[in-house]
Amino acid sequence: MEIELLEIRNFIKRCSPFDVLDDFVLDTLPEKLTIRYFRRGHTFPEINTQEKSLYIIRSGAIEFRDQAGLLNDKLAEGDIFSQQCIVDSSESGIAVEDTLVYLLPCELLAQLRKNADVFNRHFNRSINERLRDAVKHTHAENMRDLSAMKLEVSGLTDRLPVIVDQATSIQQAAKIMTKEQVSAILVTFDNQLCGILTDRDIRSRCVAEAIALEQPVSLIMSTDLKTVKDTTLLSEALLAMTRKQVQHLPVLKNNAPVGILTTADVVRHLSTSPALIATDIGKAISLQALERISTRLPELQLQLSLSSATAKHIGEVIASITDAITCRLLELAEARYGAPPVKYVWAAGGSQARNEQTSHSDQDNALIISDEFKPEHAAYFKSLTQFVSDGLNACGYVYCPGNAMATNPQWCQPLSVWQQTFGRWINSPEPKALMLSSIFFDLRAVYGDFSLLDKLQHSVLKRTKDSQLFISLMVANALTHQPPLGFFRNFVLVQDATHKNTLNLKQRGIIPIVDIARVLALKTGISAISTVDRLNAAFESEALSAEMRDNLLDALEFIGSLRIRHQAEQIRTGVGVDNYVSPGELSGLEKSHLKDSFAIIKTMQQFFESRYSSA
């Protein structure tokens, strides 16, 4: 390459997926390019191109519309158009700005694909292959990105180390350790760190061996010192402890000891583990105690995403913690207001019910009471639900803005009234009421007599299966949240060509899939609640092809993992957690995987529209 073409090379290097190519490969590219210019209003690409090429947009913008004139896609600087090389398509668009492009011959692209695996994957023919691959790779990347940031051992040790000279007697050292309440001290010689003395050393090398207490500590200390730096990552330190089978690691900063990392420190840190939190919740004796525990939830979510858990797994863990808090609140409520006069079940709604919760979302819940309910019991359940709802709010699950909570008398009813309510929704559905109530088609028993909800769900599913009007309205409802088309410059590209600065991952990506899965469940009488289970069950009952299921699952997991990563970053930096991602946060590859995910959702929505809503 002429060194003068460096600028062109550097531009290409910024364009995904060329960014994954090796530098020496990139160096060979500029001189293989042809530059072309498309004036505003001109068809893109050339109608009668002699040689098929991949187009890299250098400046300007190209719009693609379908036959009906609806916007399909929009490309800007840095975007690539590879249609001519991938599929035998004559897809064409219009330059909406004067546009400069670099053309790379398809034969050269084929060669590049053969030699670079990661690069090649981007051009896989099918969206699902590309996305499956992305899901596989996302978790490893999440871990690398985030764990490198924060979890250094310096933040884990909470006191300066206790240091003695090597000539100190064993007894004196033991006295110091007792007084300082430490299980290990560091030993120096000429102010240089030379060993470590632990409780265990005193037990096994002194007492067991009958060494005199007047002897110097140097006789029984461990000299095979394994140390870590203050910047060492927790995971590395943990590995060092495991390999060396030691429970104490001196922490050095600029070669001076600044602390001792103990297994206790590590355990304390890892106490954000869900099992420990759940145990603590079960033991909590007051609302205040529950509140305190619930503040650990964001940290738990962060830990889970650092350990590269899937979005699905994180959703399940968070929901299980919310379940535990809910149960404990109900136990506390029953302790305060007495045993319930009749049986009831507390049912969670929304993301908690679907086991797809992230830390501190709104509370959605309902109470289903046994039909033995008598009007005089109302006061009890009012107090009970108020206590639990207030408690949840105090624990960070803020009141549902739509008032879909058990404290709302409408959502706190005997089983037979619930059956009537659902019957009304199903037999004579009103679009608006349906939209509000769709949350109650995701209900999961959390506490109490689970059979009450089973009965309700059973009767509901029996009716929804055959109600054409209901299903078609639910489909229409499911189509209200349309995914965007993709990205244009640093904006989110949506159908009506208005550009948005941020993308609501939940509303535009996750909810549409959740809605589709719900309709499938109601249509085919599936009792599963979680979106993944519903999609799997829909496949088993042949309402969904294997390909459709896999595509939706991959899209759900990919968008979910981006959302988890986005929130992890917010938790880490201490800002409020939300679902709004700005395109600038995303890499070129992530944008293109998101675009694939959106395309999958859109295809499914169109499929549903043509299949069900016309009925």
Next chain:
Amino acid sequence: MIRLTHIYQLLGKNFVRQRLLSKASSPVMQHFLSKAFPDKKKFIDEVVIVSLDIETTGLDPDKDKIVSIGLVEIRHLGIKLQSCWHQIIQTKKNIPEQSIVIHQITDDQIKTGISIEQAMPLLLEHLKGKVMLVHNAKLELGFINKICQVLYASDFVIPVIDTQALARRSLDRRNSAYNTSDLRLFNLRCARHMPAYKAHNALMDAIATAELFLAMLNDIVPRCEMDKGKARLADFLS
């Protein structure tokens, strides 16, 4: 005074070429002049155009030297980067400070170059039988002509498209007021929202000029937008 070359120009570059060929004694010049330039009536997309930029130590062909040459070909209205050629020219004279800043070529780099005597046959080979595209052709033509006179005792001739002249022509036609600085390559590109290249060397400038030409093509023949083939070489020549 009407000079003979002016009359020649009216008769066309190929006529001048043949006159010069008949008198040329240097083999390099004979070789360059032996191939006919494209016919003016040819459609613009059928003509091979060489976009050229030279960097010099100053503006005076008599005193100043060429320090580097960059060029790239346009074929079928596509800029073929495969045809890129960039050559640093070694001069005996040191480059003035100011030029170093502009061209980013230091004396050290110059030592890696070849002499103008070695470079000229290569340059002429690139230009042979083609159309030359330059932004503000006066400078390039002045220098190349001067060197041809010194080295080959012959005038230099080639059909020229000058993006600066095209820009001026289009502004004049629209009766718009403009500053001379508006006609600079960088500013003309800016006005069209074309990317600003940071590098300022002969090759990148030749590419930048070629891109500008492709953009201007549509201004000059707006009616032919959907079928550029209708525009002819003659529409663009200076």
